[in-house]
Amino acid sequence: MSYESYFKEHREEHLEELKQWLTIPSISALSAHKEDVLTAANWLLDTLKRAGLENIELHPTAGHPVIYADYLHAPGQPTILVYGHYDVQPVDPLNLWTTPPFEPNIRDGKLYARGATDDKGQVFVHIKALEAILKQEGTLPVNIKLCIEGEEEIGSANLPPFLEANKAKLAADAVLVSDTSLLERGRPAICTGLRGLCSLEVIVSTASTDLHSGSFGGGVPNALHALVSLLTSLHDDKGRVSVDGFYKGVPELSPMMREEFTKQGVDEDKIRQNLGLEALYGEEGYTFVERVGARPTLELNGVFGGFQGEGSKTVIPKEAHAKITCRLVGDQDPQAILDAIETHLKANLQVGARLQVKQMEKARAFNIDPSHPILQTAADAYGKVYGTRALFTKDGGSIPIMESFSRVLEAPVVLMGFGLDDENLHAPDEHFNLENFDMGLLTIVEFLKAL
Known part of the structure; x- marks a missing residue:
């Protein structure tokens, strides 16, 4: 069965599963939700087991736990570390939500809930892509490790010490992250810099x-x-x-980067x-972008x-x-x-x-050279699924932990996001466009197989 057929056949099942995760109010900033954050972490543990991943561990920190898992059965092939987070932002002001933030609702091809795009929905894309490859082919084309934290929305204070203490466990040839956006609908982008x-x-x-x-x-x-x-x-x-x-x-x-900015139109x-x-x-002397x-x-x-x-x-x-x-x-x-x-x-x-x-x-800022071969492979993967190759961008925002991953693990970070800028992340009526859920699954499969 083709991957496109596989994902179509299991789409409703996958969305119902994602909805379960989105019902958990894992708001890391509020102490009243500490148990909910742990519940979301345990939900993730069970989901990773069902997906076929191995060595699944919950690591306590001084704050919320870090989840680790792996599947290391591809000798001689690259090792990819997938990073994401299961915590979410507070929901205020509550009265501006069309439907309750922790009662997932699909309207007009969009899944509405707190965490739908930032970042539970995008992490879930990776889990289901890995599960699909394992079910279809019995193994993965590369070695995979996952590091999913519960404190990204409050600054990831406990993750850098975890990285330093577990450098050998987390060692990888690249770090793969989906917590950024497309340029616009149908126009994929790979972020090569965060301020x-x-x-x-x-x-x-x-x-x-x-x-x-x-x-x-x-x-x-x-x-x-x-x-x-x-x-x-x-x-x-x-x-x-x-x-x-x-x-x-x-x-x-660089001339290459200025050209990529120009291509954004x-x-x-x-x-x-x-x-x-x-x-x-x-x-003076620079364009808006x-x-x-x-x-x-x-x-x-x-x-x-x-x-x-x-x-x-x-x-x-x-x-x-x-x-x-x-x-x-x-x-x-x-x-x-x-x-x-x-x-x-x-x-x-x-x-x-x-x-x-x-x-x-x-x-500190995060930067990666867009000419790096793994970024070129990622851009090609987008191209095969979306019909247009990803452009290389730089994001004005900050995700401080990206610089830590790059420096501590000495590995390139590949920011392959599937969100859109208008999906209200951090705001009322946060949502995830399901066309990017569908194409994200295929893009991750294409990328891992291309590696």
């Missing part, structure tokens, strides 16, 4: 109390004025970050109109201080705050970036003001 991240909070203070602007205005420093002046100094008038050393480690875009004017903007804005995928940023996420209520209150505020995040690329070092920004802020602080900087998140 890193660092964040900080800035507090500028002046007097010991808010002051009357009539009695003291013009004679004392104003915390809001000082903060605004400080924040303005972080960029030049061409959208480039003005912090010394900020661009250390940022690679120039992004309509900047359509983006502008859809966002209700008068104009797009960013670092290059700016958001392959260039670093320094963004203000919140600025606040002084009186913010209705009406007028004529005060000179004693304190003002700003929250800042940077998206990082290439070999930028998050700690070095935070230190450079702090140095810049101290050097540009207005006279009479005091500065406090709270350094917070840190994550």
Whole structure:
């Protein structure tokens, strides 16, 4: 039986099984759901056993457990480590869901539920692809290991130590991940870069109390004025970050990568109109898709201080705050970036003001050369199933654990996603387009056999 016929024959059975997993509210961020996260992990254990995988283990961590399984019966063939996660985001606001988030519902060819696309649905595609090959052929064409965690939605804090402690167990020739998206319906993509991240909070203070602007205005420093002046100094008038050393480690875009960006055919004017903007804005010399995928940023996420209520209150505020995040690329070092920004802020602080900087998140960028043979094989696999070869993209977001896999296991990471950007991941009415569920199964089979 062809794989296409096999998956058609078992489609309803597979979807009913996936629905069972999606009913489990495995919200890792909420302590009230700790037992639900464990229930989802145990459900996965049983499903892997039924699929025919071996050496299935639940590894406790300081948080939620990691699931391991393998099937190592292809001597001389590559070993592929499949990574994914079984935890999901909180569901708020609940009133914006058309149907309850943990009561899976199929409408218009889409499966609606929290976790449907991020990431239970995409992990399930791998499990059923492996099960199909085992049932059809009695063995797998390559060696397979799986590492499925329960903390991705809260930063994967316990996974890097697990990787370090289990390097031999997890050793592989490549890491395969489905937690990204197609460019759009019918246009597959392989992500070759994810931006890193660092964040900080800035507090500028002046007097010991808010002051009357009539009695003291013009004679004392104003915390809001000082903060605004400080924040303005972080960029030049061409959208480039003005912090010394900020661009250390940022690679120039290769001609191949710029060509891949061009092939995406992004309509900047359509983006502008859809966002209700008068104009797009960013670092001079780069297109929109290059700016958001392959260039670093320094963004203000919140600025606040002084009186913010209705009406007028004529005060000179004693304190003002700003929250800042940077998206990082290439070999930028998050700690070095935070230190450079702090140095810049101290050097540009207005006279009479005091500065406090709270350094917070840190994550390195992930990158892989799109010319790597395994990525070319993956692009071909998409082409055979979707009828169009995958393009190579760079994603502006961050999945910090990808850099850890690449560095600790010294293996290329292949990001073969089957989601779509409009599937409301992290939002109400999250869903998974079932045409990509169907084609994802065939693409994974094609990829593993091609290896």
